[in-house]
Amino acid sequence: MKIPFVDLHAQYLSIKTEIDTAIAGVIAESSFIRGHQVDQFEQEFAAVVGVKNCVSCANGTDALYIAMRGLGVKPDDEIITTAHSWISTSETITQAGGKVVFCDTDVETFTIDPERIEAAITPRTVGIIPVHLYGQPAAMDPIMAIAAKHKLWVIEDCAQAHLAEFKGRQVGTWGNAATFSFYPGKNLGAMGDAGCLVTGDDQLAAWCAMYARHGGKGDHQIEGINSRLDGLQAAILSVKLPHLRKWTEERRRVAALYDSALADIPQVRTPQVAEGRTHVYHLYVIRCDRRDELKSHLASHGVPTVLNYPKALPFYPAYDYLGHKPGDFPHAFANQSRILSLPIYPEMSEEQIDYVAQKIRNFYSTTE
Numbered sequence: 001m002k003i004p005f006v007d008l009h010a011q012y013l014s015i016k017t018e019i020d021t022a023i024a025g026v027i028a029e030s031s032f033i034r035g036h037q038v039d040q041f042e043q044e045f046a047a048v049v050g051v052k053n054c055v056s057c058a059n060g061t062d063a064l065y066i067a068m069r070g071l072g073v074k075p076d077d078e079i080i081t082t083a084h085s086w087i088s089t090s091e092t093i094t095q096a097g098g099k100v101v102f103c104d105t106d107v108e109t110f111t112i113d114p115e116r117i118e119a120a121i122t123p124r125t126v127g128i129i130p131v132h133l134y135g136q137p138a139a140m141d142p143i144m145a146i147a148a149k150h151k152l153w154v155i156e157d158c159a160q161a162h163l164a165e166f167k168g169r170q171v172g173t174w175g176n177a178a179t180f181s182f183y184p185g186k187n188l189g190a191m192g193d194a195g196c197l198v199t200g201d202d203q204l205a206a207w208c209a210m211y212a213r214h215g216g217k218g219d220h221q222i223e224g225i226n227s228r229l230d231g232l233q234a235a236i237l238s239v240k241l242p243h244l245r246k247w248t249e250e251r252r253r254v255a256a257l258y259d260s261a262l263a264d265i266p267q268v269r270t271p272q273v274a275e276g277r278t279h280v281y282h283l284y285v286i287r288c289d290r291r292d293e294l295k296s297h298l299a300s301h302g303v304p305t306v307l308n309y310p311k312a313l314p315f316y317p318a319y320d321y322l323g324h325k326p327g328d329f330p331h332a333f334a335n336q337s338r339i340l341s342l343p344i345y346p347e348m349s350e351e352q353i354d355y356v357a358q359k360i361r362n363f364y365s366t367t368e
């Protein structure tokens with residue numbers, strides 16, 4: 001058997017007529033840029049998340065950058081973020097003119113450890129960027145309490161966590177702003193690059209919209225950037241949005257099947273969901289012994305796996321200048337050599353899941 005890591009084509013086939021009609025509609029109207037499809041998707045997505053404003057943009061990385069510019073990041077401002085994420089989360093801090101301050105993760109949930117945030121706060125700290133990594137919310141209660149106590153802003157990086165909830169409240173509704181990616185493989189994916197930020201703050205939304213569109217259309221108040229969601233992507237996202245809840249349930253189904261199929265393999269730790277959080281399984285990440293050997297074993301049996309990510313952020317050459325050592329982020333460092341992302345997508349069949357689990361079981365029973 002050959003199993004894809006994600007199967008975007010299966011999803012397309014399940015809604016092909018709707019997608020093709022939406023694309024044809026944009027072409028018929030030539031509403032490629034700033035058409036009504038963009039306004040419509042912004043309104044629909046804001047309603048689904050439960051926030052007042054959605055400002056669409058070109059991708060989830062730009063969304064982080066635009067939000068930080070909107071919050072007024074100045075040179076020497078320090079921003080605390082998690083040691084374990086995709087580099088968009090930290091590179092945009094530098095782009096916006098701030099200084100990256102990494103904080104270790106909670107070893108079980110891979111999200112920023114709130115107990116370690118306060119130690120990283122200095123008089124120059126202005127904000128915190130928690131990431132709801134792999135689809136599990138960060139501990140938003142303590143994070144928001146720390147932010148309030150020290151008068152810091154919070155931007156939630158929701159790129160992997162559409163519809164996830166912390167204590168019954170959706171991610172994206174907690175921070176001063178939150179950012180989403182609609183990269184094709186994300187839980188809500190376009191057919192190209194796309195992203196947005198959401199915020200309950202009308203003034204922040206208005207500034208970010210102006211900044212992302214050259215500082216104001218026709219009457220440039222400031223110099224901005226060009227970061228737009230295009231009409232085709234907006235129309236595609238509007239077709240997919242009503243299916244998101246069902247697809248999320250299907251991801252949970254796949255995760256539950258993996259959980260039980262792998263439960264009794266002592267060398268494997270399945271994803272742990274902390275109390276009060278719902279996980280939307282953008283990725284299904286196990287921690288395992290002899291990770292690299294297991295990875296090649298699975299590859300040789302038609303099961304692709306991915307490392308998300310091969311290193312914790314502080315240990316990439318890009319952050320050599322910070323001079324960090326493994327002991328600075330013991331949890332993120334320990335996890336980087338044990339994590340392995342297994343194939344997951346809503347259309348995955350029970351047979352495929354069993355096959356993956358069987359190959360993992362075989363690896364440990366025949367080689368130990």
Ligand SMILES: *Cc1c(COP(=O)(O)O)cnc(C)c1O
Pocket residue numbers: 059060061062085086088089131157159160180181182183193194195
């Ligand atoms: C995908 C992702 C982003 C960036 O999204 P793009 O749309 O690819 O720019 C940011 N943060 C995290 C955690 C991501 O996974």
